[in-house]
Amino acid sequence: MNLVEGLVKMSCFKIFNDNSAIYKIMDKNLVIIPTYNEKENIEKIIRAIFSQKIAFEVLVIDDGSPDGTAAIVKKLQQEFPETVHLLERPGKLGLGTAYITGFKWALERDYDYIFEMDADFSHNPADLVRLHHACSKEGADLAIGSRYISGVNVVNWPMGRVLMSYFASKYVRFVLGMKVADTTAGFKCYKRKVLETIELDKIRFKGYAFQVEMKFTAYKCGFKLKEVPIIFINRVAGVSKMSGGIFNEAFLGVIKLKIESWFRKYPTPKTDPELK
Ligand SMILES: Nc1nc2c(ncn2[C@@H]2O[C@H](COP(=O)(O)OP(=O)(O)OP(=O)(O)O)[C@@H](O)[C@H]2O)c(=O)[nH]1
Numbered sequence: 607m608n609l610v611e612g613l614v615k616m617s618c619f620k621i622f623n624d625n626s627a628i629y630k631i632m633d634k635n636l637v638i639i640p641t642y643n644e645k646e647n648i649e650k651i652i653r654a655i656f657s658q659k660i661a662f663e664v665l666v667i668d669d670g671s672p673d674g675t676a677a678i679v680k681k682l683q684q685e686f687p688e689t690v691h692l693l694e695r696p697g698k699l700g701l702g703t704a705y706i707t708g709f710k711w712a713l714e715r716d717y718d719y720i721f722e723m724d725a726d727f728s729h730n731p732a733d734l735v736r737l738h739h740a741c742s743k744e745g746a747d748l749a750i751g752s753r754y755i756s757g758v759n760v761v762n763w764p765m766g767r768v769l770m771s772y773f774a775s776k777y778v779r780f781v782l783g784m785k786v787a788d789t790t791a792g793f794k795c796y797k798r799k800v801l802e803t804i805e806l807d808k809i810r811f812k813g814y815a816f817q818v819e820m821k822f823t824a825y826k827c828g829f830k831l832k833e834v835p836i837i838f839i840n841r842v843a844g845v846s847k848m849s850g851g852i853f854n855e856a857f858l859g860v861i862k863l864k865i866e867s868w869f870r871k872y873p874t875p876k877t878d879p880e881l882k
Pocket residue numbers: 639640641642643644667668669698699700701704723724725726728840841845846847848
């Protein structure tokens with residue numbers, strides 16, 4: 607490390623009196639957004655993320671969207687070369703594997719907090735700051751943007767879909783015995799150590815079941831999960847990718863996860879890097 611690098615590194619650390627712990631002042635935050643045909647949303651959501659009061663970088667995982675989503679991201683990269691990242695995959699390979707690809711990419715770099723977020727504005731970019739706060743200040747290892755901890759906070763979904771999602775969450779909670787109200791939520795903040803601990807290659811579900819599997823695995827590893835209330839708004843632009851197959855995977859997948867958990871030994875949590 608040369609002198610300049612050393613000084614920059616030192617300026618990012620401060621020693622506090624409590625327990626002599628050393629905390630980083632500047633967290634590195636990465637928001638992962640999987641996309642499939644999101645040309646109406648992607649630029650707007652990235653700009654909205656960059657207008658928040660803390661700094662985020664964005665990684666888009668695009669599955670060869672025929673509508674040209676990736677080309678829009680590439681254009682934005684000219685404006686934001688350091689903070690907009692793009693991984694392109696050849697075809698629609700599912701949300702779960704997109705996130706796993708993104709998590710591995712993040713772990714190869716020095717991000718402290720890694721977020722999952724949809725492109726379609728169902729997740730309010732302002733809530734990223736609240737999820738970050740839950741992990742950085744309130745002791746959570748995994749913060750979950752939750753629709754169901756204070757009533758049902760879903761706007762503009764048809765009643766049938768609200769009921770299905772609400773009771774699906776209750777079913778998952780009942781089968782898995784995990785104290786999370788919104789088990790299929792996909793708006794989350796992970797502390798780096800959670801993704802380092804979870805054996806990512808063992809995660810195999812793709813849709814809603816992927817969201818359940820990530821939470822359940824983190825929970826079984828002994829991490830602290832915290833739900834942060836959010837209001838979820840139905841997409842206004844673009845087309846839904848929800849399908850019956852995704853729903854079926856989740857229904858049976860939950861039972862598989864439970865049975866497996868009786869025989870599986872989960873890894874023990876890695877420690878916080880700042881406390882090493
Ligand atoms: N890379 C990738 N992204 C996907 C895939 N399927 C969905 N997405 C993205 O994942 C996010 C969530 O998908 P949505 O279609 O919004 O799913 P949903 O919220 O359950 O349903 P709607 O809001 O009704 O569309 C969006 O940003 C999608 O573009 C996929 O197979 N690959």
